[in-house]
Amino acid sequence: MEIILMRHGRPAFTGASRVTSLEMAEWISHYNLSDTGSDMPPQSSQALASSALQILSSPLPRAISSLHALGRTPDRIDDVFREADLPAFHIPGIRLAPTLWASVFRIMWLCGISPHVEPLATAKQRAVQATDILVTCAKASNGPVLLMGHGVMNRLIARVLILSGWKEVRRQGRGYWNAGIYHLD
Numbered sequence: 001m002e003i004i005l006m007r008h009g010r011p012a013f014t015g016a017s018r019v020t021s022l023e024m025a026e027w028i029s030h031y032n033l034s035d036t037g038s039d040m041p042p043q044s045s046q047a048l049a050s051s052a053l054q055i056l057s058s059p060l061p062r063a064i065s066s067l068h069a070l071g072r073t074p075d076r077i078d079d080v081f082r083e084a085d086l087p088a089f090h091i092p093g094i095r096l097a098p099t100l101w102a103s104v105f106r107i108m109w110l111c112g113i114s115p116h117v118e119p120l121a122t123a124k125q126r127a128v129q130a131t132d133i134l135v136t137c138a139k140a141s142n143g144p145v146l147l148m149g150h151g152v153m154n155r156l157i158a159r160v161l162i163l164s165g166w167k168e169v170r171r172q173g174r175g176y177w178n179a180g181i182y183h184l185d
Contacts, residue, residue: 002144003134003161004048005154005172006179008058008066012037018095024105025088027098032083035065045177046070052146054137058082063148066177074148076137080130083150084109085117106152127156131164138184154180 013034015027041049049055049070057063057074058081067074086105096104110120118126130147134157138145147154154172161182162168172180 001135001138001142001184003138003166003182004052004144004146004179005157005182006045006048006066006146006148007151007154007172007176008060008062008148009036009039009041009069010176011035011062012039015098017097019098019101020095021089021091021101024098024101027101028086028088031098032060035061036069037065039066039069039176041066041070041177045179048144048179048181049146051144053141053143054145055148056081056134056137056145057148058150058153060150063150067148072146076133078130078133080126080133081147081149081153084120084123084152084156087114087117089113089115123153124156127153127160130157131160134161135164135184158182 011031011034013030015030019027049072055067055072055074056076057067059077059079060082086102087109112120134145134147151174158180166182166184169183170181172178
C-alpha cells in the first residue's frame with residue numbers, strides 16, 4: 001500500500017510585500033481563498049499524481065486547483081484535510097513580509113498560543129482522523145492514494161502514519177508541489 005502526501009502548488013495571491021500584524025488577518029483570508037492560477041507542477045508531481053488510483057483533497061481552492069493543474073479530479077474532498085489555521089496577533093508598529101508574520105504566528109501556534117483558531121492538540125486529533133481515511137482508501141484501492149493537502153497538516157498526518165508502522169520512503173520537503181511517500185508492506 002502506498003500513500004502520497006502532496007503539498008499544493010504556489011497560490012496566485014501575493015498581496016502587499018509588507019503588512020502590519022492586524023493586516024495579516026486579511027492577508028490570511030485572501031490566501032485561503034486563492035487558487036494556484038497558472039502555476040504548473042513539475043514532472044515529478046505529475047508522475048506521482050498519474051500513478052494514484054484514488055485522490056483525496058483539502059477543500060481549499062489552492063488544493064483543488066493544484067489537482068486540476070495535474071489533470072486530476074478528487075474522488076473525495078474533506079475538511080479534515082484542510083490546513084491548520086494560523087492565529088493572528090496584534091503586535092503594533094511593525095510591518096513585515098507576510099511570510100515572516102506567518103512564520104512567527106506558526107511558531108506561536110506550535111507553542112500553544114492559538115487564540116480564535118484550532119489548537120495544535122485538535123489539529124493532531126484531526127490528523128489521526130485524516131490518516132484513518134487515507135489508510136481505509138489505500139486498503140480499498142489496492143494501489144497508490146494521493147492526498148492533495150498542505151504543509152503543516154501533511155506533516156502531522158505523516159507522523160501518524162509513521163507511528164502506525166508506515167515506512168517513510170520519501171520525506172515531503174517544504175516547497176510547493178513537494179510530496180512525501182509512505183508504504184505499508
